[in-house]
Amino acid sequence: MKPIRVLLIEDHFLARMALHSVLSAHSQIQIVGEACDGEAGLAMYRSLLPDVVVLDLRLPLISGFDLIVKIKEEFRSAHIVVLSNYSGSEDIYRAVRRGAMAYLTKDASGEELINAIESVHRGLRYFPNMALDRLAERTPALELTPRETEVLSCITRGYSNREIAEELGIAEKTVRIHVSSLLDKMGARDRTQATIYALQRGLIHLE
Structure with missing residues (x-):
């Protein structure tokens, strides 16, 4: 099997290095690029066309939410995994609504992140119980101007x-x-x- 080509978009250097270390240790995952802000991430996506992108929501220049939209506008089949400190129901809902196929918080284990990447690569969605519970709590009628x-x-x-x-x-x-x-x-x-x-x-x- 060909390795899953992954692009990392994370603004914190140590977090990005930790992700690289965890993912590159897996034989079926290949890190093809790393970006520290939304603009660089979008440019890298366009040039590298990765199988899966793992991104944070809190990014400089272009937020993770807006980046998901921009990527999906150009590449409808993009496979996007969100890895964020944000765990509120609105954060999860907004990310999913924009096109994220998986949502994990940064306390997730390396094994869970790899499972999410593999699932998304196969075209499946991946949401741990936390994310599902938060989405269930959300009141759909709440829409603020x-x-x-x-x-x-x-x-x-x-x-x-x-x-x-x-x-x-x-x-x-x-x-x-x-x-x-x-x-x-x-x-x-x-x-x-x-x-x-x-x-x-x-x-x-x-x-």
Whole structure:
């Protein structure tokens, strides 16, 4: 059997080296390229046409989410494995919706990552119980507008309505409308509960 040609896209050097070490030790996997940001990753994909790409979601220049979209737009049959620290249901849902065929968190074992790569290479999806449980928890009806997402991000940083209005350049009355809509959509009693909900679900990430 020909080895599975894998492209790694991971911005942290030590994490990338660890992945290389684990995967290259497997006789049926060949690392054909490594990239440290989304733009380089996209360029490498175009030139190398790997069998499987393993990518992080938190990448410089082009996020992992956007990179999945760009790769799938050009290469519909691309086999993409996500390996991320993000474990919120929204993160998993967004990645899968964009075209990821497997989703693992970075505490996954090397054996599980290899199983995911082999499965995806065969055209199969690979989701551990954690990912399946998170997807089952997700409320499909929850769809935030771009503005609501911006407001929610400000809320998680502790901004008042006035501070949100100044940050986004909108009227304070408009902010109150967005906040009310957010709380209603999320089923949250107050801003604190909305913040906890947003962080647990991966709607917002604090840098």
